[in-house]
Each structure stands twice: as structure tokens, then as C-alpha cells.
Amino acid sequence: MTALQRLIRHPWSLGLLAIGIVLALWWLITGSGSVNKLFLPAPQAVWQAGQQQWSSGMLLQDAVASTRRVFLGFALSAGLALPVGIAMGSNAVICRLLEPLMGLIRYMPAPAFIPLLIIYFGLDELPKVLLIFIGTFFFNTLMIMDAVKFVPRELIETARTLGGRTLPILVRVVAPFIAPQVLDAYRINMASAWNLVIVAELVAATEGLGKRISLAQRFLRTDEIFLGLIVIGLIGLLIDLGFRLLMRRACRWAN
């Protein structure tokens, strides 16, 4: 196999190629001068804006602020969704009690809660963290519940005939079996968490990547808007890869 063939077969090469083509087109279009650079800033301008924000420490500060909110809100959501989802999936009474309620709230768009959250909790961190919680908790819970319902009956009954009681079975049979689906649910819903943190920051914040974008709009700094979008995309991609890595490490049996 030649080096070129190896390169093409590498799982990442085609994806990187597509990204490269988009970057090249961007660079060509802005270079040709056919588009007003106020609407489409050149890659170099975005890069410069990045360097500037980085050296002033603003970029890191914003990224940390947004990431912190996402992690706090999502940790709260994921941590609570796990026991509630398992309880709903393994107990018919709890399921019938909570599923309609959750199904209803799930369809309420989380951003619509922002005005209420601001009235209740002001403009601090808490309403933003809670928004992420509201926007992801119900999806996380229902996805975990579904995973629990698909645990093969034989696995649970075997544990029962070996003398297992309810709680040890939930911890030692149900939890490990659903681990891959739970991690996948978290990975998917993490994307919503990122959406919501930006929305929350657009509405009310003093720092954060979303806040920076909304300020940039006020001053027509499209280069900074592009910068914000790209940084958000990159952080999201990193988190996604992190989840995939974790899954591959922790759930080797499921691959």
C-alpha cells in the first residue's frame, strides 16, 4: 500500500478533507473581493481577532465561563437523570407517574424559561445553569429510562436466582448494561447544553462566548462572530470526542 492509499484510508482523512475544502473556498471567496468583508470576513481577519482576544485573555475567560456553565448544568442534569431514569425504567408505577409529566415538559422549549428564570434568580450564574438543566434533564431521563427497559429479562432474573435483591441488581446488572447508551445519551444531549448556554448568554451575561458574539453584533464585528462560532464548534467537538473515547475505554465489551 502506498503512503497515499494509507492516507486516504485513515478514518479521519476524508472528514479533514471536507473541512479543508470549506476553508479553501472561504479563503478564495474573500480573497476575490466579490463579497463585502463586513458580511464575510477573511480567514486571516478571524485569525487576527482570535490572536487579539487570546493575548488579552478574553478568549480564554469567555471559553472558561461558558464551559463552566455547561458543565455545572449538565452535571446536575446527568447526575439526577441517572437515578430517576433507572427508577422509571425499572418500576412501572414510577414510570406511569412521571412519564406523562416529563413528556409534557420536554416539549416546552427551554429558552422560553429564560424570562421566568431571570425573574426568579436574577442575572447571576444560577439561572444559566438551571436553563441547561431544564433543557437536558428530561431528555437524559427519558433516554436512560428507555435503555433500562431494554435490559434483557434473563440478565435480571439470573441475578435474582443467584440471590440478588433489587438494589444490588440495579447497581451491578442494570447500571453496567446501560452504561454505553447512557454515555451516548449524554453525548447527544451535551449538544443541546451548548446551544442553551449560548442562548442564555445572548440574553443576559457579562462574559461568555455567547455574550461576546452578541457584543460583536452590536459593533458589526463579523470577524469576532465567526471566531465565537468556530471556538464553540471546536469545544463541542472536543467534548464529543471525549465522550467517544470514554465509551471506547469503559465499554469495550459493547463494541
Add this chain to the structure above:
Amino acid sequence: MHLQISNVSKTFGWGARRKQVLRQVSFHVHTGDFVALVGSSGSGKSTMMRLIAGLEQPSSGGITLNGRAVRGPGADRGMVFQNYSLYPWLTAEQNVAFGMELQGRNRRDVRERSAYFLDVVGLADAARRLPRELSGGMQQRVAIARALAAEPQVLLLDEPFGALDIQIRESMQEFLHDLWQRTGLTAVLITHDLEEALLLAGTVHILAPSPGRIVRSVTVSHDRSAMAHLRLSPAFLELREDLAQCLRGLEPALSA
């Protein structure tokens, strides 16, 4: 050990959907016995097993183990299911250890006994492998080792070889017979395979379908030292054919 099943009936559903699955089934199992229940699908044999395991409750009648009523599942009645019962995230050794850990045995004990029982089923070399890396027959042997390691008073085998290829089935039957002789276990086997029942069990109960009930019970006493020969011996084949006819006569669609 004395397992007594007395006049057990089981009905599922209500109203128009009400269906009696078992009617007035009685039999017993003593220490060291190997008892088989044979029947076609619809004979309620799986339900019978689940009742003994305590996974379901009888509608009427009673099941007692050493005089005490069976009210739920417990480690005194180990069960081996037809398939999908190994924990896919645990190695063979960890699967065998699973029941003992649930029972709260100390670690050293668990480790030694897991190794011992894996050896008993001939899988000492596969200790570190995950279930998906084992063949179907090997998986069932791990499941049997896991059930035995929990020290049940009676081993319930629910079509344990039903999902295996015929050649592997035969070698597993020999393995199980050998295991029974070596370890002196007590077993209840359910199967739709008459030959399997006659090869392994000292007592065979024939179940008729819809509703399931015992219509015939035979005591089997062949020389089982050479199972391959036994399968073809005239006396064995005669008994097998006799019972096969009995089973065929129970199928409503075919006898009509």
C-alpha cells in the same frame, strides 16, 4: 433436600384472555436426582421452571423446598437459562464469581471457587475472556459453573442446550451427565428433546399441552457409561419411540 411440587396450577390473564397454562402438576425431587420434564411448546414447561425458581407464583397448589414454601427467587435454586444470561461486560471468571459476590462471600473464597468451578466445566483457560469471545457451548458451561458456584440445592436447567448446534448439543449432554456424576448435583431439566431427557434423567415426566399437565412418568435406568452407544441401543430406542408416540398423540392438530 426435598423439592415437592403439589397440585400446581397456573393461569395467566383475565376474562376472555384467561389461559390455564398448568393444571394440577405434582412431582418431587430428592437429593441427587436428575428429573426431566419433556413437552412441546405450550406444555407450560418453562412456566413450571419459573414457578420452582420463584420468578412466578402458582395460581393454586404449592411448591416447597425442605418443607418451606417457595415464595420468591433464592440462591438455593440455581437456574440456567437457554441463552443471553451471561453478563456481557464480565469475563468468564467474573461471571462465575457474580453470584458468590452477591451472596457476600469473602474475596479469597470467591477467587478460589471461581477458578475451581471454571475448571470443573473445563474452561480454566477461558477465565479472562468476555462472553462474546466464547462459543455458545462454552457460554452455557460458564452459566452452569456460575449457577453451581452459588451452591444451590437444586439446579434448574431451562432448555440449556436448546440454542446449540446438534454436535455441540451432544457433547454438552455428555458433559452434563459427567458433571452430575462427579459433583452429585441435583437437577431439574426441561426440554422438548426426548432423547436428551432420556439420556440424562433418572425420572422423565411427559407434559401434555394446553393446559400443561403430567400424563406419563417413567423411571429410566440405562447404563450411561457410554452415551454414544446408549443413543443407539435397541432398548433405549424402543423406550424413546414409545414415549415419542405418546408425545405425538398429545398434539391436537396432528392426531385429529
